[in-house]
Amino acid sequence: MQRELAMLARLVRQGTLELELPGGEVHRFGSGAPLARWRFARPAALRRIAANPELALGETYMRGDWDAPPGELAALLTVLLRNAGEFVQRAGRLRRLLAAALQQWNRVQVSYRNASHHYDLDEWLFRRFLDRDMYYSCAYFTAPDVGLEDAQRAKAEHIAAKLCLQPGQRVLDIGSGWGSLALHLAQHHGVEVTGLTLSRRQLEAAQRAARERGLAERVRFLLQDYREHQGQYDRIVSVGMFEHVGRPFYARFFGQVAACLRPGGVALLHTICRLGPPGTTNAWVRKYIFPGGYSPALSELADGIEHSALKVTDVELLRRHYALTLRAWQARFQQHRAEVAERLGETFCRMWEFYLAASEASFEVGDLGVAQVQLATHIDAVPLTRDYLYRQRSAPQALRRAG
Amino acid sequence: MQRELAMLARLVRQGTLELELPGGEVHRFGSGAPLARWRFARPAALRRIAANPELALGETYMRGDWDAPPGELAALLTVLLRNAGEFVQRAGRLRRLLAAALQQWNRVQVSYRNASHHYDLDEWLFRRFLDRDMYYSCAYFTAPDVGLEDAQRAKAEHIAAKLCLQPGQRVLDIGSGWGSLALHLAQHHGVEVTGLTLSRRQLEAAQRAARERGLAERVRFLLQDYREHQGQYDRIVSVGMFEHVGRPFYARFFGQVAACLRPGGVALLHTICRLGPPGTTNAWVRKYIFPGGYSPALSELADGIEHSALKVTDVELLRRHYALTLRAWQARFQQHRAEVAERLGETFCRMWEFYLAASEASFEVGDLGVAQVQLATHIDAVPLTRDYLYRQRSAPQALRRAG
Numbered sequence: 001m002q003r004e005l006a007m008l009a010r011l012v013r014q015g016t017l018e019l020e021l022p023g024g025e026v027h028r029f030g031s032g033a034p035l036a037r038w039r040f041a042r043p044a045a046l047r048r049i050a051a052n053p054e055l056a057l058g059e060t061y062m063r064g065d066w067d068a069p070p071g072e073l074a075a076l077l078t079v080l081l082r083n084a085g086e087f088v089q090r091a092g093r094l095r096r097l098l099a100a101a102l103q104q105w106n107r108v109q110v111s112y113r114n115a116s117h118h119y120d121l122d123e124w125l126f127r128r129f130l131d132r133d134m135y136y137s138c139a140y141f142t143a144p145d146v147g148l149e150d151a152q153r154a155k156a157e158h159i160a161a162k163l164c165l166q167p168g169q170r171v172l173d174i175g176s177g178w179g180s181l182a183l184h185l186a187q188h189h190g191v192e193v194t195g196l197t198l199s200r201r202q203l204e205a206a207q208r209a210a211r212e213r214g215l216a217e218r219v220r221f222l223l224q225d226y227r228e229h230q231g232q233y234d235r236i237v238s239v240g241m242f243e244h245v246g247r248p249f250y251a252r253f254f255g256q257v258a259a260c261l262r263p264g265g266v267a268l269l270h271t272i273c274r275l276g277p278p279g280t281t282n283a284w285v286r287k288y289i290f291p292g293g294y295s296p297a298l299s300e301l302a303d304g305i306e307h308s309a310l311k312v313t314d315v316e317l318l319r320r321h322y323a324l325t326l327r328a329w330q331a332r333f334q335q336h337r338a339e340v341a342e343r344l345g346e347t348f349c350r351m352w353e354f355y356l357a358a359s360e361a362s363f364e365v366g367d368l369g370v371a372q373v374q375l376a377t378h379i380d381a382v383p384l385t386r387d388y389l390y391r392q393r394s395a396p397q398a399l400r401r402a403g
Numbered sequence: 404m405q406r407e408l409a410m411l412a413r414l415v416r417q418g419t420l421e422l423e424l425p426g427g428e429v430h431r432f433g434s435g436a437p438l439a440r441w442r443f444a445r446p447a448a449l450r451r452i453a454a455n456p457e458l459a460l461g462e463t464y465m466r467g468d469w470d471a472p473p474g475e476l477a478a479l480l481t482v483l484l485r486n487a488g489e490f491v492q493r494a495g496r497l498r499r500l501l502a503a504a505l506q507q508w509n510r511v512q513v514s515y516r517n518a519s520h521h522y523d524l525d526e527w528l529f530r531r532f533l534d535r536d537m538y539y540s541c542a543y544f545t546a547p548d549v550g551l552e553d554a555q556r557a558k559a560e561h562i563a564a565k566l567c568l569q570p571g572q573r574v575l576d577i578g579s580g581w582g583s584l585a586l587h588l589a590q591h592h593g594v595e596v597t598g599l600t601l602s603r604r605q606l607e608a609a610q611r612a613a614r615e616r617g618l619a620e621r622v623r624f625l626l627q628d629y630r631e632h633q634g635q636y637d638r639i640v641s642v643g644m645f646e647h648v649g650r651p652f653y654a655r656f657f658g659q660v661a662a663c664l665r666p667g668g669v670a671l672l673h674t675i676c677r678l679g680p681p682g683t684t685n686a687w688v689r690k691y692i693f694p695g696g697y698s699p700a701l702s703e704l705a706d707g708i709e710h711s712a713l714k715v716t717d718v719e720l721l722r723r724h725y726a727l728t729l730r731a732w733q734a735r736f737q738q739h740r741a742e743v744a745e746r747l748g749e750t751f752c753r754m755w756e757f758y759l760a761a762s763e764a765s766f767e768v769g770d771l772g773v774a775q776v777q778l779a780t781h782i783d784a785v786p787l788t789r790d791y792l793y794r795q796r797s798a799p800q801a802l803r804r805a806g
Contacts, residue, residue, distance in 0.1 A: 140788070141787060142788060275714045277706075297705065297709055298701075298709065299702045299705035299709055302701040302702035302705050303680075306678075306679055306680040306701065306702055307680055311678045311722075311769055311772075312678065312701060312720055313720050314718070314720060315718035315720075316717060317715055317718075319714075319716065320782060320783065321787070366714055369714075379678075379723060379769040379772070380722070384545075384722075384723060384724070385543070385544075386719065387793050390789070390790050
């Protein structure tokens, strides 16, 4: 224990960390704001964390070895992350290559299995913390205090603007989830959408929603991998799916986008990215949340694109937006925590709240961001300047009616 | 000759190329628009071009071996470039590494020499084709028919907006040229600017301009390499200089920007970039125009940034803007062609017009673009969304007075 306390004394340089042991004993590290409290029920966990922080921090939390005061888990993890220093493993080139080959070799069958691990979880669970439309990706906050429903709508509209949609166009949505974006684009922008998902449960939910909203004629959903699909589209969009592609398949992904895009076509890729150099996926996240997942560095994204026929026409870095989104999801999740614990168990609950809080902390400190990359077959497929994205748009007609 | 004609017949797939030989003989390749005419005074040059297109195309033009109809040189080069096919050499990784090591090893002393090669050319020459303020980089056209003076002013204002300037801030301008941007920012945004240049002639011209405009108290210019400078700044800007840094020094460049930027600081890098994968600099450009020069692929830019403490917060890809800028420069240059030929010789004139036309063609076909990369020390150093760049700005006060 003394060794771990000495290590914390050495590491904590930003803010204050208060470590509380079961008998009431308190150790203080660092100074000033913010103050984070780390409450141990089983102090032995500290040794496991020090030995293998990537995996053990989450696992000891799941077992209830330690806690933060209510509502302060993300803040605690943010302080830990900011001060991680020697804990943050900058993966070397060889380790990265090995990790990519071993952990992200997402062949088609593996991709189906990986998607099922997460997205075939009961829709009931996702309804406990997502917005009404079930967008499961970073929202777009025109201001920090905008509500989640509005921020997700604003994201859909921001993406629609970047796609330069015209009524009647054919749009491919790679990773269509519960159908939220595909249905929005069809309803409010008059386009025909094909959505691809690898989750049977998502497929069924999306098809049901299309029928309920009277859009089944114009939106079709397929249980298909991006590599299995053939078709020609005016526009392609992919939101929150690229994180599952894996480094070895980036060239394949962009080659497929290029192959499915008609001349003059525009695509929009929305993906989590790491704001530092290429790395490896956190071991806990890989084991419990997203097997096969990897968030690219911008250099890796650009490399994949440059070897396709596509041209980058714009890259927006959404930074704090995902921290705000995750905070909103956590708040909703906590409101339903008792129900979720009853249905899925306490360990599942702790896993989920740790996942949301750790993700929030990663965006908070700026290790992760979200890249919206606009791509085109030709440099003139999008307007000369970006003003068109920021003109006061009158709300689309159907939106106004609904409102 | 037959071999070269057969090769052209094989290559030309987009538009029509009409090759005119001295006796009046005309060979037509391809079909449809656009039509480009290639007039040979010495047909033997065609063999040299086929053997070594990178170097010989420009050299044979400089010697007067061939011509395009007046005003159609860039259009001819655009058709040649679009159909280049097997001519466009995709440099392999080894060739790229060797080229970077041999041709872009821009140590400080080499950088001074390289800069002198181009920027110590008589200011008189640059006044023959640049705008009044002497911006020697891609302008920002809010519409294709905006005049060059306005488009360069708009570029300065677009960059000022991206820098989120506050009066009184200290700004470092790496590669300050004839001082245009530094003086604009000081005059219209109330900041103090330090400009670095490696050209003695540019230094003197910029210092003279600062005195004439009564800005010598707030703008200083130094004959210094970016690696020689020490200082702490709120903002850093670099426009059209990064093309001279060289691949081996990207990490050094961004490390230096990070070191000179105060916490909360913002930087804006404006550089030509290649829209395809990493490559090598065209041999003719390297020999006659920019020794040591190299335009990065986005993946190379991102790689350099990721190994520094800086975070990318926005990447705008200006595409056709530089083709429009170069067309305007060429038009002005042609107006003064007789004067330039008299003073600097016919061969120099042909070299210069080929440089402008070949550059225009590269931007026209989308081989090259311009990246404006916004960087920050912290993710919250710039606003949450990019709306602030597109609000109707009332013209800065001093601009209104001047107008």
